[in-house]
Amino acid sequence: MNSKANKKYTVMWPTIFIAPFVICFLIFNLYPILYSFYLSFTDWSGVGEKVFVGWGNYVRIFTKDKTFIKSLWNTLYIMILGFPVSIFLGLIIAAFLSNLKKFRNFFQTINFLPYITTPVAIGLVFTFLFDWNTGVINRIIEAFGGEGVNWLGNAKFAPLVIGFMIIWKCTGYYMALYLAGITSISEDIYEAAKVDGASTIKTFFKITVPLLRPITVFIVLTSVIYALQLFDEPNLMFNVSTTSIIGGPDRSCLTMVWNFYDVAFGSTARLGYGSAIATTLFIIIVIISLIGMKFMNGKEEN
Amino acid sequence: MSRFIKGFSYLFLIFISFISLVPFYLMLTMSTYKTEQIFKGLPFFPSDYLGTNISTVFQSNFIQAYGNSLFISSISMAVCVLISAGVGYAVTVYNFKYKKFLKTFIMLTMMVPTQIGIIGYMIEMRSFHLTNTLWPMILIWFANGFGAFWMIQFIEGSLPLEIVESARIDGASEPRIFFQIVFPCIKPGILTLCLLIFLWSWNSYLVPLVFVNKANLTTIPIFIKGLANAYRTDYGAQLAGLVLATIPLLLMFVCGSRSFIKGLTAGAVKG
Numbered sequence: 318m319n320s321k322a323n324k325k326y327t328v329m330w331p332t333i334f335i336a337p338f339v340i341c342f343l344i345f346n347l348y349p350i351l352y353s354f355y356l357s358f359t360d361w362s363g364v365g366e367k368v369f370v371g372w373g374n375y376v377r378i379f380t381k382d383k384t385f386i387k388s389l390w391n392t393l394y395i396m397i398l399g400f401p402v403s404i405f406l407g408l409i410i411a412a413f414l415s416n417l418k419k420f421r422n423f424f425q426t427i428n429f430l431p432y433i434t435t436p437v438a439i440g441l442v443f444t445f446l447f448d449w450n451t452g453v454i455n456r457i458i459e460a461f462g463g464e465g466v467n468w469l470g471n472a473k474f475a476p477l478v479i480g481f482m483i484i485w486k487c488t489g490y491y492m493a494l495y496l497a498g499i500t501s502i503s504e505d506i507y508e509a510a511k512v513d514g515a516s517t518i519k520t521f522f523k524i525t526v527p528l529l530r531p532i533t534v535f536i537v538l539t540s541v542i543y544a545l546q547l548f549d550e551p552n553l554m555f556n557v558s559t560t561s562i563i564g565g566p567d568r569s570c571l572t573m574v575w576n577f578y579d580v581a582f583g584s585t586a587r588l589g590y591g592s593a594i595a596t597t598l599f600i601i602i603v604i605i606s607l608i609g610m611k612f613m614n615g616k617e618e619n
Numbered sequence: 620m621s622r623f624i625k626g627f628s629y630l631f632l633i634f635i636s637f638i639s640l641v642p643f644y645l646m647l648t649m650s651t652y653k654t655e656q657i658f659k660g661l662p663f664f665p666s667d668y669l670g671t672n673i674s675t676v677f678q679s680n681f682i683q684a685y686g687n688s689l690f691i692s693s694i695s696m697a698v699c700v701l702i703s704a705g706v707g708y709a710v711t712v713y714n715f716k717y718k719k720f721l722k723t724f725i726m727l728t729m730m731v732p733t734q735i736g737i738i739g740y741m742i743e744m745r746s747f748h749l750t751n752t753l754w755p756m757i758l759i760w761f762a763n764g765f766g767a768f769w770m771i772q773f774i775e776g777s778l779p780l781e782i783v784e785s786a787r788i789d790g791a792s793e794p795r796i797f798f799q800i801v802f803p804c805i806k807p808g809i810l811t812l813c814l815l816i817f818l819w820s821w822n823s824y825l826v827p828l829v830f831v832n833k834a835n836l837t838t839i840p841i842f843i844k845g846l847a848n849a850y851r852t853d854y855g856a857q858l859a860g861l862v863l864a865t866i867p868l869l870l871m872f873v874c875g876s877r878s879f880i881k882g883l884t885a886g887a888v889k890g
Contacts, residue, residue: 327715330793334709335721337702342728342762345740350731352739363742410635413628420632426876427636430643433868435822437840438861441854442642445649445657453645489639497883517624538730546732549824553844574734574825581738582829592738599735606730 350599357593362586374593385594387568388576391476395551395572396544398480399487404536406484407491408529412521414492415499425496429489439482440553444469447478472567475555479570482550491536498532499525538609545602548574573598646865650858657854672859676846680834681860684842688821689867691753691838695760695820700812702761704805707770708797712783725771728764734825741829755830756838760820766812773808773882774801810875811882818868839864 357374359367378385410428414421431439446453447468455465468474502525510520552575555565563579564571571579577598581591649657651669706725710718744755778801786796802809827838837845843864846857872879 326713331709331713331715333793334705334713334797338706338725338762338767340762341702341758342764345743345758346728346731346733346736346762349736349739349743352742353736354739356738356742406635410632413632416625416628417632422876424632424636425880426873428639429872430869431639433818433865433872434643434646435840435843435861435864435868436824437843438646438858438865439642441843441857441861442646442649445645445854446642485638485642488635493880493883497880542730542732546734548734549822553824578825578828588738588742595735595738599732602730602732602735606727610726610730 353592354596355592356589357596359589360587361589363588367589370589374590375597377590378593378597384568384571384576385573385597388564388571388573391564391569392545392547392572395476395479395483395547395570396541398476399483400540400544402480403484403487404491404533404540406488407536408495408526408533410488410492411495411499412525414496416517425493428492431486431488432490432493434486436486436549437553439486440550443478443482444554469554470566472565472569475565475569479551479554482554483544483547486550487540491540494532494536495529498529502528534609534612538606538612541605541609542602545598545605546574547572548578551575552578646858647862650855650862652855654853654855668855669859672855673863675853675856676860676863679846680837680842681863683835684837684839685864687753687835687837688839688864691756692817692820695757696813696816698757699760699763699766699816700809703763703766703770703812704774704802704809705797706767707772707774707805708778708801710771711774711778712780722771725764725767728762729768731764733759737826737829744830750830751833751836753836756820756823756827759826760816763816766816769812770805770808773811774805777808778804807878807882809882810878814871814875814879817871821868 361367449467551570577594651665653668831841
């Protein structure tokens with residue numbers, strides 16, 4: 318009787334509560350990835366016969382496909398432009414906010430607004446802001462006697478604009494996460510530091526930053542994964558129906574996922590080759606995740 | 620804290636908040652202009668064209684897109700949060716074999732980028748005969764790695780096990796404990812996850828881009844993007860549409876702001 322009751326709580330109920338997640342994951346998330354993996358060894362346009370090509374697609378990605386390599390570098394470049402600044406700013410804002418008593422909620426709400434704005438809106442508004450002839454940014458530059466910059470038409474500046482969009486959008490999210498972390502640090506530690514005569518700045522670097530490490534690892538890891546899949550912002554900014562060239566000026570904003578989308582659903586319908594690109598991207602992300610998880614677990618064991 | 624740092628932090632925060640708000644504010648004011656007027660001056664003050672822009676938006680397929688987006692986001696949110704809470708509850712309350720494995724597995728699912736499998740997903744949906752419905756845009760949210768991870772963190776951190784124990788002694792069934800006793804205890808975590816899933820599915824762009832093949836399936840982001848082609852480039856109308864599209868998110872966030880921050884705090888403690 319006892320073991321029967323026990324089984325209820327060690328087998329039956331756990332299974333019932335966990336099964337929906339596992340089943341949905343297998344059907345709607347894992348199976349599609351495995352099927353894409355299978356397709357990556359074929360040449361297929363979605364209709365007709367699949368032609369098996371072995372490793373051909375992969376060989377092509379790394380030896381012949383300059384667009385893929387370019388999109389890889391573009392993605393990494395935009396990532397480095399945007400995320401470090403955004404995460405750092407998020408931390409600084411959170412640190413300032415945690416010291417405030419008045420207006421804390423107010424600033425927090427305002428700075429979170431960009432994160433809830435639809436990317437389509439961000440793309441559109443930034444197109445206005447950075448327009449060469451009529452954009453607000455160039456008008457301000459001209460008002461100060463400078464010369465307007467062709468932000469969106471120059472391969473040098475276009476990634477900068479995307480980087481800025483990311484900073485504008487994500488900082489509030491990182492701020493919220495960091496603020497949550499800072500709030501959970503015990504007051505006693507700060508009191509002790511105060512008694513010892515530590516300055517505010519020293520307290521921040523010696524106490525706050527190290528104690529926030531788990532959150533920082535989480536943020537860095539998730540934002541790298543997010544960055545490697547960047548698509549919405551550049552696509553919404555530079556996907557203009559009037560030109561046939563994708564990826565902005567000189568394809569400087571063509572990210573990996575945009576390239577993937579274009580191969581599979583955009584200008585061509587090469588589902589086999591697109592799957593190979595997706596699988597490559599998947600492997601890159603999994604490797605990075607595993608490294609990151611090692612960091613996270615290492616922290617827990619300490 | 621010294622007065623200097625305090626003053627500086629206020630200035631810094633005001634500056635940052637200003638930058639956060641400007642594009643937002645411009646979206647609002649520009650939506651009140653006629654497209655030709657937007658480019659003539661700096662659109663810092665509202666004009667009087669909002670009514671016309673809004674009626675342009677409503678003459679098109681806007682209501683359908685709005686309804687579709689609401690449908691997609693509501694169902695995705697409800698199911699995803701329920702499934703995730705179930706996982707969090709099971710991991711916290713029960714002791715079972717493979718628990719550690721399950722936790723690692725869920726962390727991995729959080730790292731797995733779902734949109735990578737979209738080609739396979741499309742073929743799968745085709746064989747389920749769902750490509751002419753809204754379901755492909757909903758089903759992909761059901762098993763969300765972040766959601767499950769989040770609920771595990773939150774429930775482990777905030778659910779007192781004694782409550783569950785004493786409910787069991789009182790003879791309450793497990794589903795009843797889950798819905799009537801545990802749910803109220805983890806309300807901030809639930810609300811936070813609801814907000815995030817609603818937000819992400821509402822703003823989702825790539826998946827609808829692949830699956831929206833007919834006007835009656837369109838979602839808000841795809842629809843707004845399409846307005847550009849439908850009416851030469853009617854920026855005024857596009858922006859008015861965007862303002863209307865942001866309203867539900869804004870309402871949700873402002874109403875749930877307190878819970879949201881509380882939920883984030885409890886969920887992020889263990890990061």
